[in-house]
Amino acid sequence: MTAYVATIRVRPKAEVRDPQGEAIGGALRSLGLDVADVRTGKEITVRFAAPDESAARVAAAKMGDELLANPVIEDFAVEVAAE
Amino acid sequence: MRIAVLRFPGTWSENDFAHALSLVGAEADIVWHADADLRGYDAAIVPGGFTYGDYLRAGAIAALSPAANALRRADAEGMPILGSCNGFQILCEIGLLPGALVRNRHLEFRCDWVHMRIESDRTPFTAGLGGELVRMPIAHGEGCWVADELTLARVEANGQVVFRYTDARGAATPEANPNGSTANIAGVANAAGNVVGLMPHPERCSEELLGGTDGRRVLEALTGVRHVGMAPASVQ
Numbered sequence: 001m002t003a004y005v006a007t008i009r010v011r012p013k014a015e016v017r018d019p020q021g022e023a024i025g026g027a028l029r030s031l032g033l034d035v036a037d038v039r040t041g042k043e044i045t046v047r048f049a050a051p052d053e054s055a056a057r058v059a060a061a062k063m064g065d066e067l068l069a070n071p072v073i074e075d076f077a078v079e080v081a082a083e
Numbered sequence: 084m085r086i087a088v089l090r091f092p093g094t095w096s097e098n099d100f101a102h103a104l105s106l107v108g109a110e111a112d113i114v115w116h117a118d119a120d121l122r123g124y125d126a127a128i129v130p131g132g133f134t135y136g137d138y139l140r141a142g143a144i145a146a147l148s149p150a151a152n153a154l155r156r157a158d159a160e161g162m163p164i165l166g167s168c169n170g171f172q173i174l175c176e177i178g179l180l181p182g183a184l185v186r187n188r189h190l191e192f193r194c195d196w197v198h199m200r201i202e203s204d205r206t207p208f209t210a211g212l213g214g215e216l217v218r219m220p221i222a223h224g225e226g227c228w229v230a231d232e233l234t235l236a237r238v239e240a241n242g243q244v245v246f247r248y249t250d251a252r253g254a255a256t257p258e259a260n261p262n263g264s265t266a267n268i269a270g271v272a273n274a275a276g277n278v279v280g281l282m283p284h285p286e287r288c289s290e291e292l293l294g295g296t297d298g299r300r301v302l303e304a305l306t307g308v309r310h311v312g313m314a315p316a317s318v319q
């Protein structure tokens with residue numbers, strides 16, 4: 001078994017409004033910055049063991065599919081690296 | 084009628100539901116989520132709260148509890164299931180109800196009373212109440228119901244919108260929408276109508292002492308029993 005680190009980035013889907021991003025955008029504009037748009041998301045880092053990289057990718061995708069992102073409102077992207 | 088009221092870590096409305104159910108002649112058992120066996124019950128309630136601290140997303144972690152499978156099995160048998168507030172979020176996360184609940188559009192937590200129109204009487208919780216205007220309390224930060232366009236169109240066309248936020252006269256205006264929910268939707272049902280979720284709290288408006296009794300009407304619709312009465316003095 002090899003140690004892997006998966007980085008799962010979860011973002012609201014493009015068509016879902018992101019009021020948190022809008023509030024941050026307003027605050028950035030109050031600093032005098034010319035900000036067009038802000039979108040927020042979250043990054044989740046998971047350390048785990050897997051037999052090989054392909055199995056690690058399958059496991060990380062399952063984490064995103066079954067818990068970390070809600071497909072109704074969110075998309076996610078996965079990066080996997082051996083530790 | 085025996086009703087299971089589920090309790091997860093962080094549930095806060097289970098005792099209020101059990102009390103409100105006693106007012107309409109039901110026998111309520113508070114059932115711990117990890118031991119949830121819903122066989123032998125006539126209905127199940129998923130109450131409000133902040134299960135698992137709302138970590139990740141409201142209801143997301145509770146949706147992986149053994150109770151989720153018990154609820155799926157109960158739904159397959161057509162059991163009436165009601166989720167309120169966090170319970171609504173949990174039922175959406177499990178996939179028993181369409182759509183999802185996201186952060187209120189104005190980013191504020193709202194603790195208030197709202198008016199709603201009951202849009203469908205084809206559920207065990209609204210039978211005989213179609214078109215009625217009701218007033219119930221809300222207390223949530225993530226109650227903005229969203230769905231993709233296809234789901235929204237299907238939910239509207241199938242009569243799965245059960246509760247819609249309105250003003251005191253029954254108009255679904257933007258001002259009457261407390262959280263930015265799509266189409267002022269406050270509560271939806273599954274296609275069969277046995278599973279219903281809503282953001283407001285029927286259990287918190289089930290006796291005059293609490294400032295309203297419209298929530299009791301939803302529970303009365305379920306049990307078929309009008310208020311059996313309980314003097315405030317008997318409340319423990």
